[in-house]
Amino acid sequence: MPLPAQAAQGPIQPGLYASRDGDSPVILKILQNWAPAVSHYFDKEHYTYAGQHIVIQESIEHYGAVVWPGALALSQYLESNQERFNLKDKKVLEIGAGTGLVSIVASILGAYVTATDLPEVLENLSFNISRNTHHMNVHKPEVRKLVWGESLNEDFPLSTYHYDFILASDVVYHHTALDALLATMVYFCQPGTVLLWANKFRFSTDYEFLEQLSNIFDTSILAEFPESNVKLLKATVREN
Numbered sequence: 001m002p003l004p005a006q007a008a009q010g011p012i013q014p015g016l017y018a019s020r021d022g023d024s025p026v027i028l029k030i031l032q033n034w035a036p037a038v039s040h041y042f043d044k045e046h047y048t049y050a051g052q053h054i055v056i057q058e059s060i061e062h063y064g065a066v067v068w069p070g071a072l073a074l075s076q077y078l079e080s081n082q083e084r085f086n087l088k089d090k091k092v093l094e095i096g097a098g099t100g101l102v103s104i105v106a107s108i109l110g111a112y113v114t115a116t117d118l119p120e121v122l123e124n125l126s127f128n129i130s131r132n133t134h135h136m137n138v139h140k141p142e143v144r145k146l147v148w149g150e151s152l153n154e155d156f157p158l159s160t161y162h163y164d165f166i167l168a169s170d171v172v173y174h175h176t177a178l179d180a181l182l183a184t185m186v187y188f189c190q191p192g193t194v195l196l197w198a199n200k201f202r203f204s205t206d207y208e209f210l211e212q213l214s215n216i217f218d219t220s221i222l223a224e225f226p227e228s229n230v231k232l233l234k235a236t237v238r239e240n
């Protein structure tokens, strides 16, 4: 499946690096002095949302360690629609948070944020969220493991956890956990909850997921970003 920017050529293995000699193709050489590190960082991206400069550390290690177009669309939308979707003091859960950009924007906009993802993504996610919010007067965001469809009743019992907003960007792509993702959205999207989901539409499976979501929830398209083929949808519990 396509990956954004640098990641499109596939991950460079630990211990290898790319070099270019004259016109010869890129070759990989063993880096003799390479030492293992927890993460292999390769880039920082700079953004400004809600008047704040945000620096996102990316990594080649994982899909969740680069900023995807859905995250940019959702961040921009939240910033521009603060009256329609006022996040101040609201409880917000982000699923598949990746680098944390959307969670950081939600936090800057005043929400109580819980950013979640797979265990292997949490280190970079925590790092980004902490570095961009620790100096600010915001509700301290939380970072937690949440594997779609797994242990939800145990880890997030509905008697304790009710969210005003569920945020999700580019969580639908070519993977095998789409049923578990839908079940997770159904679990957290309770009466009164608004699910805001931004996604780049590439594959027929993306549209099939949208159809499934629309069969369960009241859905509407809030915005479209034709240059990136991203749609931003709102879903709420059906009212009949």
Ligand SMILES: C[S@@+](CC[C@H](N)C(=O)[O-])C[C@H]1O[C@@H](n2cnc3c(N)ncnc32)[C@H](O)[C@@H]1O
Pocket (backbone or CB within 6 Å): 063, 064, 065, 066, 067, 068, 069, 070, 071, 072, 095, 096, 097, 098, 099, 117, 118, 121, 146, 147, 148, 168, 169, 170, 171, 173, 175, 177, 180
């Ligand atoms: C394409 S990335 C999008 C990341 C981020 N939301 C963005 O838009 O930049 C998909 C995210 O979903 C997470 N993810 C994939 N499968 C998952 C699963 N079964 N449970 C929880 N998170 C998952 C990945 O770790 C990754 O962070």
